[in-house]
Amino acid sequence: MSGSLRFGCTGCGKCCTGHHVPLTLAETRQWADDGGQVVVLIEAFVTDGPGMPADQREHVLRRSYPVPCGSGEVRVSVTFAAFNPGRCRNLDDNDLCTIYDQRPLVCRIYPVEINPHIPLRPGNKDCPPQAWQQGPELIHGTQLVDAGLQALVHASRQADRDDIAAKVAVCQALGMTTSALKGNGFTAYLPNMEAFAAALAQVPGDNGAAWALHVEDEALAASLHDHGLLTTREPPVYYAFIGF
Numbered sequence: 712m713s714g715s716l717r718f719g720c721t722g723c724g725k726c727c728t729g730h731h732v733p734l735t736l737a738e739t740r741q742w743a744d745d746g747g748q749v750v751v752l753i754e755a756f757v758t759d760g761p762g763m764p765a766d767q768r769e770h771v772l773r774r775s776y777p778v779p780c781g782s783g784e785v786r787v788s789v790t791f792a793a794f795n796p797g798r799c800r801n802l803d804d805n806d807l808c809t810i811y812d813q814r815p816l817v818c819r820i821y822p823v824e825i826n827p828h829i830p831l832r833p834g835n836k837d838c839p840p841q842a843w844q845q846g847p848e849l850i851h852g853t854q855l856v857d858a859g860l861q862a863l864v865h866a867s868r869q870a871d872r873d874d875i876a877a878k879v880a881v882c883q884a885l886g887m888t889t890s891a892l893k894g895n896g897f898t899a900y901l902p903n904m905e906a907f908a909a910a911l912a913q914v915p916g917d918n919g920a921a922w923a924l925h926v927e928d929e930a931l932a933a934s935l936h937d938h939g940l941l942t943t944r945e946p947p948v949y950y951a952f953i954g955f
């Protein structure tokens with residue numbers, strides 16, 4: 712988006728309801744320690760091949776990790792997120808965050824976009840119209856005005872890169888090794904939190920597990936087989952396939 716955009720949070724609490732909140736690895740540990748449920752979201756792509764958005768090459772490569780799939784290789788992107796199908800467990804009856812000083816990075820950044828390739832569009836956000844008619848300037852041209860907010864976005868992107876190998880290792884240790892093809896959907900797992908917390912406490916090494924791609928479209932599956940990739944369209948038992 713170009714031009715100028717101002718923003719002032721109204722405290723409506725809508726962004727704390729019905730949103731799975733992406734967490735860094737350290738935040739995930741804290742969420743698990745506090746008794747929260749985590750949802751694991753996985754998507755994969757082939758470097759310079761199927762699923763890779765060429766215009767986001769550097770961004771998606773840096774936050775992904777290579778794994779074997781069939782006789783080929785895909786790169787997986789893994790998101791650990793607070794599972795919030797309804798109101799966040801930390802939202803009180805007055806729509807205030809009870810862990811405000813320790814809230815996750817993403818909660819501090821909203822409604823700003825973390826992906827540098829996605830422009831901030833008020834219409835895509837939960838904030839009411841008046842939030843965009845008050846407060847200081849948020850965006851000038853295409854730049855975030857607030858240096859503190861810039862630093863938070865940078866920290867979130869850096870955590871994505873720093874954490875990806877450990878997140879993949881945790882997935883592999885717990886058998887979460889079916890992904891979807893980026894752009895076609897993603898897979899979602901709700902791990903047993905006891906086993907998940909144990910894996911997080913002592914992150915295992917890469918066990919070299921073989922991955923598969925959940926693809927329901929036959930033509931797409933055939934084109935992936937041409938790349939030597941292993942696909943499945945079996946009805947999922949341990950995960951959900953969320954197709955686009």
Ligand code: SF4
Binds near residue numbers: 809
């Ligand atoms: S942790 Fe706090 S700010 Fe983040 S979604 Fe929950 S209630 Fe909202």
Ligand code: SF4
Binds near residue numbers: 722724726821838
């Ligand atoms: S949806 Fe927007 S205005 Fe409402 S609490 Fe969240 S950031 Fe503030």
